[in-house]
Amino acid sequence: MMLEVRDLHAFYGQSHILHGVDLNVDEGEIVSLLGRNGVGRSTTCKAIMGQVVPQGQVLYRGKNLAGLRSDLVARAGIGYVPEDRQVFPTLTVRQNLELGLKKAGKFGRWTFDDVFRLFPNLAARQNNPAGVLSGGEQQMLTMCRTLMGDPDLVLIDEPTEGLAPLLVEQVGALLAEIASRGVAILLVEQKLTIALKISHRLYVMGHGKIVFEGTPADLAASPEIRQEWLEV
Amino acid sequence: MEIILVSLLNGLVYGMLLFMLASGLTLIFSMMGVLNFAHASIYMIGAYLAFEVSRWFGFLPALILAPILCGAIGAAIEIWGLRRVHHNGHIAELLFTFGLVFIVQRGVQMIWGMLPMPYRVPSYLDFPLFTLYGANFPAYRGFMLLISAGMLLAIWLLLKKTRVGLIIQAALTHPNMVSSLGHNVPMVFTGVFAGGCGLAGLAGVIGGNYLTTESSMADAMGPIVFVVVVFGGLGSLAGCFIASIIMGMIQTFAVVFDYTIADMFSPLFKVPEMDTLLGEILTVPMSRIGPLLPYALMILILLVRPRGLLGTRDT
Numbered sequence: 167m168m169l170e171v172r173d174l175h176a177f178y179g180q181s182h183i184l185h186g187v188d189l190n191v192d193e194g195e196i197v198s199l200l201g202r203n204g205v206g207r208s209t210t211c212k213a214i215m216g217q218v219v220p221q222g223q224v225l226y227r228g229k230n231l232a233g234l235r236s237d238l239v240a241r242a243g244i245g246y247v248p249e250d251r252q253v254f255p256t257l258t259v260r261q262n263l264e265l266g267l268k269k270a271g272k273f274g275r276w277t278f279d280d281v282f283r284l285f286p287n288l289a290a291r292q293n294n295p296a297g298v299l300s301g302g303e304q305q306m307l308t309m310c311r312t313l314m315g316d317p318d319l320v321l322i323d324e325p326t327e328g329l330a331p332l333l334v335e336q337v338g339a340l341l342a343e344i345a346s347r348g349v350a351i352l353l354v355e356q357k358l359t360i361a362l363k364i365s366h367r368l369y370v371m372g373h374g375k376i377v378f379e380g381t382p383a384d385l386a387a388s389p390e391i392r393q394e395w396l397e398v
Numbered sequence: 399m400e401i402i403l404v405s406l407l408n409g410l411v412y413g414m415l416l417f418m419l420a421s422g423l424t425l426i427f428s429m430m431g432v433l434n435f436a437h438a439s440i441y442m443i444g445a446y447l448a449f450e451v452s453r454w455f456g457f458l459p460a461l462i463l464a465p466i467l468c469g470a471i472g473a474a475i476e477i478w479g480l481r482r483v484h485h486n487g488h489i490a491e492l493l494f495t496f497g498l499v500f501i502v503q504r505g506v507q508m509i510w511g512m513l514p515m516p517y518r519v520p521s522y523l524d525f526p527l528f529t530l531y532g533a534n535f536p537a538y539r540g541f542m543l544l545i546s547a548g549m550l551l552a553i554w555l556l557l558k559k560t561r562v563g564l565i566i567q568a569a570l571t572h573p574n575m576v577s578s579l580g581h582n583v584p585m586v587f588t589g590v591f592a593g594g595c596g597l598a599g600l601a602g603v604i605g606g607n608y609l610t611t612e613s614s615m616a617d618a619m620g621p622i623v624f625v626v627v628v629f630g631g632l633g634s635l636a637g638c639f640i641a642s643i644i645m646g647m648i649q650t651f652a653v654v655f656d657y658t659i660a661d662m663f664s665p666l667f668k669v670p671e672m673d674t675l676l677g678e679i680l681t682v683p684m685s686r687i688g689p690l691l692p693y694a695l696m697i698l699i700l701l702v703r704p705r706g707l708l709g710t711r712d713t
Binding site for chain 2: 215217235236237239240241245246248252254255256257261262264265266268270311312315
């Protein structure tokens with residue numbers, strides 16, 4: 167198993183957000199983490215990345231990363247695309263991508279050419295400040311910035327939120343491209359559109375715990391789960 | 399006319415000195431959210447260290463050693479102090495640096511006493527550089543301008559032309575994201591804190607003999623540097639630079655132009671007599687209002703434009 171999260175707990179001050187989350191991601195696998203807003207999906211990502219202090223185990227290729235500083239988690243091979251995008255607004259598109267590299271000039275699976283071929287918009291605006299990009303372009307930039315660091319597993323938090331249908335398709339295409347290069351994906355989503363189509367396995371979260379685990383077909387066959395934990 | 403030119407130069411000298419202090423403070427504040435009250439204390443330590451080093455080894459060694467020592471002190475404060483306090487939030491950090499101010503001040507008084515130190519401009523820089531309409535411009539002020547310009551260039555090159563500069567700029571807006579991309583942000587913080595303290599030390603070296611090296615010098619400089627940081631806007635070195643120069647000019651010109659507010663308005667309307675309350679306020683000479691002006695400007699900008707001149711986020 168590539169990533170094994172065991173009995174993960176996390177707190178924001180006094181409030182207990184994660185109540186023992188267990189999940190796995192295997193090498194090259196696409197796994198989705200679904201659930202309504204506020205059930206702890208983003209906190210799960212942050213706890214894995216070391217941005218909130220977790221209790222429990224985050225085993226990555228057999229090594230426990232729980233509680234390590236974010237940069238060490240990143241250097242172990244896990245990439246993170248936060249839901250609020252966090253582009254560096256005053257830096258250019260190209261500089262944003264450069265910061266994705268863990269070391270200057272050290273390219274892995276992804277190069278500037280790859281990014282600019284996949285997203286000609288970013289190529290055309292590579293010397294513009296990232297702050298002036300549209301929401302969709304910022305989303306692509308954030309994902310590509312993380313990919314430049316050549317992670318073996320990426321945690322992607324709500325990449326399609328607030329995007330027009332055409333851009334949602336582009337995100338889907340990029341996810342397929344990522345998977346085709348052998349990178350495992352843990353995709354956090356609220357909507358089922360992309361997740362059902364591309365995932366190998368799905369988890370559904372409710373109240374800080376995993377409440378369902380299965381394949382997209384399993385979820386399709388369980389209307390009661392969808393109704394209780396997903397549909398608004 | 400001549401007085402304007404000379405004052406412009408003097409204002410520039412003072413403004414650059416302010417920038418040397420404020421640039422470090424604004425970087426530390428915007429990146430780490432730490433309002434470092436002790437920044438001006440480091441400036442004072444820089445001046446006293448420069449006095450001691452120049453007494454034994456001369457001014458040039460002091461110019462190099464004192465900022466390095468101040469940078470090392472800054473690194474120590476960040477690693478063994480702030481970083482531990484950080485988990486308890488910004489109030490704890492604030493109180494921590496506030497406590498440092500008193501420790502440094504009392505420490506300096508215990509070691510060197512309350513009297514001003516005889517820290518003087520070195521003799522080889524103590525001559526008039528040129529004469530402008532009969533007024534001498536001391537070579538030392540030219541030297542201060544040279545050092546400040548060098549510092550400005552060095553900061554600019556570091557931030558705009560190096561990868562470390564790129565990481566620092568990115569960490570100004572989203573430090574957590576920078577960390578998630580695999581960069582050691584705590585180390586960058588320590589570096590920036592040490593660098594900022596080094597600059598404060600440098601300001602102490604060249605400001606200590608230009609102004610006076612005494613145990614109240616931190617109190618005299620601290621508030622005005624905060625005004626510069628707020629006025630210029632968080633996260634913007636350019637704003638900080640403009641604010642420094644403006645404050646330098648205001649303080650210099652207020653002393654030179656001894657007008658009163660009444661003088662300014664007298665061509666427009668009749669000013670109340672001196673013996674009424676309003677008349678008394680309006681006839682206070684500018685040189686006495688001068689020290690207040692930066693604070694008045696800060697309050698004005700907080701009311702009108704809370705993010706400061708070029709700030710990227712609200713104070």
